[in-house]
Every structure is written in C-alpha cells, then in structure tokens.
Amino acid sequence: MVQLLGEFDCKLDAKGRLMVPSSLKKQLPNVEQEGLVINRGFEKHLVIYPKKVWEKIVEDLSKLNPYEQKNREFIRLFTRGATELTLDATGRVNLPNSLLESVGIEINTELVLACQFDKIEVWSKKSYEALFDKDPADFALLAAEVMGDKNRREDGK
Template sequence: MVQLLGEYDCKLDAKGRLMVPSGLKKQLPNVDQEGLVINRGFEKHLVIYPKKVWEAKIEELSTLNQYEEKHRNFIRLFTRGATELLMDATGRINLPKSLMEAVGITNNSELVLACQLDKIEVWNKSAYESLFDEDPKSFALLAEEVMGEKNKKGANGN
C-alpha cells in the first residue's frame, strides 16, 4: 500500500509545469514507469494518484450499481477530467489547463502539495492555508467526533 507523507511548497512555471519535489519523488519510486493520474478533489483542489491507487479507485467504482442514478452521477463527477500525467526527464509534470481553471490555479501559482495517505492534494497555497484558520480547539472536537466514535464502535464489536 502506498503511504505518502509531507507537505511541499511549489510554484508552477509559466507553462503550467510543476517540478515534483525530490522528497516526494523518493516516495514514488516507480512513477517513471507507472505514471500518475490527476483529478478534481472534493473541495477546490486537485488530487494526484499513483497509477496503481487510481486503478484501485476505478475498481471500487466498478462495483457501484450503474442502474442507480446517484451512482452514475457520482462516477461521472469523480472521474470528470481525470488525466494521466507523465513525468519528463527533469521531474516535471504538466497540469491540465482545464483542471487548473476549475480550482483557481494559474501559471506561476504558488502551490502546496499535501500528501494524504495514498494521494497528493494540490492546493493553491492561500486556499490551503485558509483551511487551517480555525481554532485548534475545533480540531480537538473533530478528532473526538471522528476517531472517538470509531474507537467506541470497535470496542463494542460493531
């Protein structure tokens, strides 16, 4: 299983190319052969998946009942704009213009690459930083709600 770690500040060049930071590239040892897939995230950001992770997501989507409208809509929205990325010899990837426009990223933008388990979120730096404007106490309450309930269910055997 892929487990990515870290946050990386980056900047797109004038042609919309992103230099993959060396620390992140080391965590993706076969990226040159296997490739990456980029797609829209659930919020106003993009998501880069290692190709094997993307294939597992597609496999999961294929189990949905395509005769149900909400399932078709979810598949359509989730896969909308998905694009394979190839890294060039210098370690750069081209972000698709349509996806960049959809989330407010422009050429020369400052970005944050935020690793989230098995994927990399691509955020406009100011949008990413604004996510964390909440009071740290809110995080403690969220942790209690999300992880506390998980532990209660596990303890009860549910």
Template sequence: MSHLIGEFDCKLDAKGRLMVPSGLKKQLPAADAEGLVINRGFEKHLVVYSKAEWDKVTAELAQLNQYEEKNRKFIRYFTRGATELSLDASGRVLLPKSLLEYAGIGAEVVLSCQFNKIEVWAKDAYDAQLDDEPENFSSLAEEVMGKGRRIDG
C-alpha cells in the first residue's frame, strides 16, 4: 500500500456516520470489499486502518511475548475498542459511539492521513494541537530526523 496523503474536514451526521471523502476513497480501493478498522489513538483521537494494514499491525503485536505483563497491557490498551467498519452504499461508515465519546468527537472532524493510517480528530482538538506547533520547527526536525540522515529539503 502506498502512503495515504491529505487532510479532510468532514461532518458526522446525527447517527454518527462519516462520508468518506472521494479523494480519500480513491486511495483506499479495497475499502469497499475488505472494509476498514478503527481503534483508539495514542492521544485523544481515533485511528482508521485499511483491513490489510490492520492485519500487519496485529501480526506485529502477535510477535510480542505475551508472558510479559507490559506486553499484555499494551496489546489490551492498543486493541481496546477496535471495530471493523463497512462502507454503506453511499460511501459512509458508522463510527462507534463509544469511540466517539472517548475521543470527544462531535459533528465536526478532521481526517489526517499519516502514512498507513488515518487519524480522526475532533476539529477543535486538531486545531488546538496544530496551534501548539513548536516555535522553531526546524530544531524539532533536526532532533528527530537529523541523526546522521541526509535529506534534502
């Protein structure tokens, strides 16, 4: 799968359904047949994976030693609330109410593509996070990416 790209402002309908934007649907050709998987993110947001990507993630989790308590806890917290999503005939997915409540998501959401996944944020939380951008983003880039790597930009 190639990396997903884009940021989409969307609205949920009264039933909690999300219309998958056409620009995103084009990047997820197997979504109609295979579906998607949604779960909790590390911050107060949700994460959507294609079914194939979710299978890769869970295969990686299955390699962890489950006799170690920290591994069991991580697996439990990471997969908590994971739910398969199916697109209806109109290209909508019904987001689970419990996950929407966890992430504080109301009617307005932002879908932010991050490589192999899509983050789903309450619009106000997403905007607040971006308002907290470091004053010197280039210093952060150097700290995270500059460890002997050569990237032109």
C-alpha cells in the first residue's frame, strides 16, 4: 500500500501545469510508468491518486448494485471529470481546466499538495489555510469523537 507523507507548497503555472516536488516524486517511484489520476474531492479541492490506487477504487465501485439509484448517482458524481495525468520530461503534470474551475483554483495561483495515506489533495493555498482557522480545542473534540473509546473495535484494540 502506498503511504504518502508531507505537505508541499507549489505554484500552478500560466498553462495549468504543476511541478511535482522531487521529495513527493521519490514517494511515487513508478509514477512515470504507472501514471496518476486526478479527480474532484468531496470539498473544494482536487485529489490525485496513483493509478493503482484509482484502479482499486474503480474495482470497489464496480461492485455496487447498479440497480439502486443512489449507487448510480454516487458513481456518476465521484467519477465525473476523472482524468489520467502523465508527467512530462521535467516532472510536470497538466491539470485539466475543467477540474480547476470546478473547485475555484485559478491559473498562476499558489497551491498546497497535502498527502493523505494513498492520495494527494490539491488545494488553493488560501482555501487550505482557511481549513485550519478553527480553535485548537475543536480539534481535541473532533479527536475524542472520531478516535475516542466509543469507537474501539470489538477485539479491544
């Protein structure tokens, strides 16, 4: 399983290209051969998946019952705009304008690439920083709710 770490400040150039930071590229050793997939996130950001991770997601989606409307709706919304990315010779990827526009990311803007387990979230720097404007006490409450005793597994771990 891919384990990506780090936050990277980047800039989208005038042609919508993003230079993949070398320290991130090292965490994706076969990216030139395997490729990446970019798609919308659940909030106002984009998500880049290593191709093998995306293939697993698609496999999971294909197991959903297509006769249920909520499943069809979710699949349409989740996969809408998904695009394969390839790195050019200098390590840049061209981000699709339609996806950038859908989340309010403009050309020539500062971005943050935020790694989360096996994916990379792509945020405008301004939107990303706004996520963390909450009081730190809110984080403690969230941690207790999400990770607290009430969510312990049945095996006690």
